[in-house]
């Protein structure tokens with residue numbers, strides 16, 4: 030057995046959702062939205078299932094979807110991608126796997142920022158890569174040049190950037206991205222950019238893709254996911270966008286991971302990308318409303334909430350809230366005493382974890398958020414004690 034997997038636990042997201050199912054607790058852990066997503070996308074998926082081919086689509090994705098992704102990023106982010114530069118994958122997770130497996134040679138070093146989406150480290154290790162961690166810290170989670178220079182070596186080949194950042198709910202500023210771009214150029218690195226949260230941004234902030242920065246066009250793999258754009262996390266339709274030499278080799282890895290992705294979902298996403306900008310904009314407002322509702326409720330409960338600029342999540346700072354428990358103990362207590370599930374951020378560090386931050390998902394209807402807040406307020410005395 031491969032010790033990488035034999036010694037690994039179940040992902041924190043699945044483990045916490047299982048506890049919600051077992052206990053009947055309100056699940057503000059794993060990131061998924063209440064609601065059905067855009068009706069037009071669901072109808073397009075159903076129609077395509079009944080009326081179009083359900084045989085293998087082209088390995089790199091339906092031409093219509095590859096074109097729709099390229100057009101979408103032209104319209105929203107000013108990028109000049111061609112359809113040939115887009116490879117459709119089964120979710121962003123497969124896009125990450127295909128990119129890392131295709132590009133990493135054993136012994137290559139990869140810069141990863143912690144906290145991180147939990148798939149990164151096992152995928153890098155399975156590919157034979159050596160992670161070099163940059164530790165980000167609350168409350169600002171900022172990336173600085175000195176931290177990057179401290180971990181880079183002559184063996185470093187890649188940098189994985191998740192922007193907007195799950196679980197911190199931050200977005201890189203233009204200055205930070207320019208600094209990261211300069212760093213990648215100076216050290217001849219390829220950037221693998223997990224941008225699945227690019228459309229889930231608040232307060233009018235606009236996402237800037239690293240691929241658009243000087244020197245990055247030929248050395249960036251940009252990863253997206255329809256699951257996040259349309260709040261349809263079960264769709265698992267994602268993609269990579271990268272210059273042809275990178276796209277070609279990523280497609281080689283993809284062809285032996287999943288080969289392809291269900292064609293009806295690809296049709297539906299192509300249609301959604303072309304027609305659902307208004308839905309995406311409205312969803313942003315709805316989610317921002319949920320963010321503000323949960324932040325107000327948790328603040329009323331006496332907890333210190335960190336700002337959330339993007340993603341489905343906000344965080345509570347336990348130390349700043351005067352809570353004497355660490356994040357894992359707090360999440361256990363939250364289930365037992367309040368019947369609410371959240372995510373301990375320490376689970377998203379591979380080493381030297383921050384243990385004072387707990388993540389809550391706010392893309393739920395008002396009644397669910399209000400019920401969770403009421404439960405937390407009612408259980409407050411048991412939550413803050415040692």
Ligand code: PMP
Nearest residue numbers: 120121122146195225254256267
């Ligand atoms: N990357 C990040 C940062 C994520 O938060 C997620 C899922 N929430 C993914 C990748 C996976 O996306 P998908 O479901 O499309 O595989």
Ligand code: GLN
Nearest residue numbers: 042043058059060061195
């Ligand atoms: N990325 C999602 C989250 O942060 C979970 C994805 C998963 O469960 N694999 O909640």
